[in-house]
Amino acid sequence: MTPRTALTIAGSDSGGGAGIQADLRTFFAHGVHGLVALTAVTVQNSLGVQGFTEIPADVVTAQIKAVASDMGVNAAKTGMLATAEIIRAVAKTLDEVGPFPFVVDPVAASMTGHALLREDALEAIRTELFPRATLITPNLDEVRLLTGVSVVDAASQRTAAEALLEFGSQWVLVKGGHMQGTTDCVDLLSDGREFIELSGPRYITENTHGGGDTLASAITASLAKGASVPDAVAAGKKFIERCVAEAYPLGAGVGPVSPFWVLNP
Numbered sequence: 001m002t003p004r005t006a007l008t009i010a011g012s013d014s015g016g017g018a019g020i021q022a023d024l025r026t027f028f029a030h031g032v033h034g035l036v037a038l039t040a041v042t043v044q045n046s047l048g049v050q051g052f053t054e055i056p057a058d059v060v061t062a063q064i065k066a067v068a069s070d071m072g073v074n075a076a077k078t079g080m081l082a083t084a085e086i087i088r089a090v091a092k093t094l095d096e097v098g099p100f101p102f103v104v105d106p107v108a109a110s111m112t113g114h115a116l117l118r119e120d121a122l123e124a125i126r127t128e129l130f131p132r133a134t135l136i137t138p139n140l141d142e143v144r145l146l147t148g149v150s151v152v153d154a155a156s157q158r159t160a161a162e163a164l165l166e167f168g169s170q171w172v173l174v175k176g177g178h179m180q181g182t183t184d185c186v187d188l189l190s191d192g193r194e195f196i197e198l199s200g201p202r203y204i205t206e207n208t209h210g211g212g213d214t215l216a217s218a219i220t221a222s223l224a225k226g227a228s229v230p231d232a233v234a235a236g237k238k239f240i241e242r243c244v245a246e247a248y249p250l251g252a253g254v255g256p257v258s259p260f261w262v263l264n265p
């Protein structure tokens with residue numbers, strides 16, 4: 001039987017733990033066929049990002065149109081988008097080939113602190129992509145960059161969710177992985193009416209590379225299969241928890257979260 005399809009519009013991680021590599025292995029783990037529009041090639045390993053080269057915006061557009069016109073897209077997500085020009089091209093192209101559920105993971109930097117966006121690009125994500133998004137999935141660093149809100153507890157997490165929804169997405173997931181001093185990891189999902197706390201154990205590990213990409217692509221895979229946003233996010237949270245619990249060391253720095261457990265559930 002032909003599986004459902006999900007499109008990732010994102011950068012390549014040569015270390016294989018984040019970016020399109022994380023997205024494709026997550027789509028596979030969900031039984032969803034992955035489609036790709038590559039935006040950038042990063043030179044990266046467990047120690048960080050040594051540099052990147054972006055793909056020309058018209059080539060990003062052409063990749064999206066090629067797969068959408070022939071194979072069909074059941075849901076899409078964005079990760080690293082590199083430049084404002086690529087972001088504008090993605091927004092325009094999605095208007096032409098959509099609608100389908102669309103998840104925006106506003107990747108601004110790697111967890112090692114290296115910029116993955118050129119300077120003017122965060123503003124373009126906010127104005128061009130958020131209003132078109134079914135769901136946006138910022139981490140706490142991205143929340144601060146986008147809204148100025150520092151999330152330190154449940155109240156400020158809710159304030160941040162409300163501020164982010166002002167930019168026009170249908171739903172927001174404020175991820176709590178970087179919250180200090182908590183024994184649980186609590187992500188807050190909201191559409192402005194409902195505020196749903198998704199809580200799970202915080203595992204002690206150094207190896208969380210690719211966690212955000214894996215969560216967003218797990219959610220996108222469930223949306224491609226027809227799940228509602230709350231159901232897709234709840235399933236994604238369960239999925240990433242297990243991936244963090246089974247993360248492995250690789251290289252001298254930060255190892256990747258692992259979806260390999262799906263092979264031996």
Ligand SMILES: Nc1ncnc2c1ncn2[C@@H]1O[C@H](COP(=O)(O)OP(=O)(O)O)[C@@H](O)[C@H]1O
Pocket residue numbers: 111138139140175176177178185186187200201202203204205208210211212213215237240241244
């Ligand atoms: N140590 C951990 N144990 C369990 N879950 C975690 C851990 N760190 C992050 N998570 C979960 O992984 C997902 C990604 O979160 P986060 O680290 O906040 O984003 P990002 O990877 O984009 O920086 C969230 O669902 C978060 O709750």
Ligand SMILES: Cc1ncc(COP(=O)(O)O)c(N)n1
Pocket residue numbers: 010011012013018019020042044079080107109110111112116208209210211212213
């Ligand atoms: C190509 C690419 N996309 C996304 C990330 C973010 O992932 P992380 O926050 O785990 O470094 C990355 N490092 N590289």
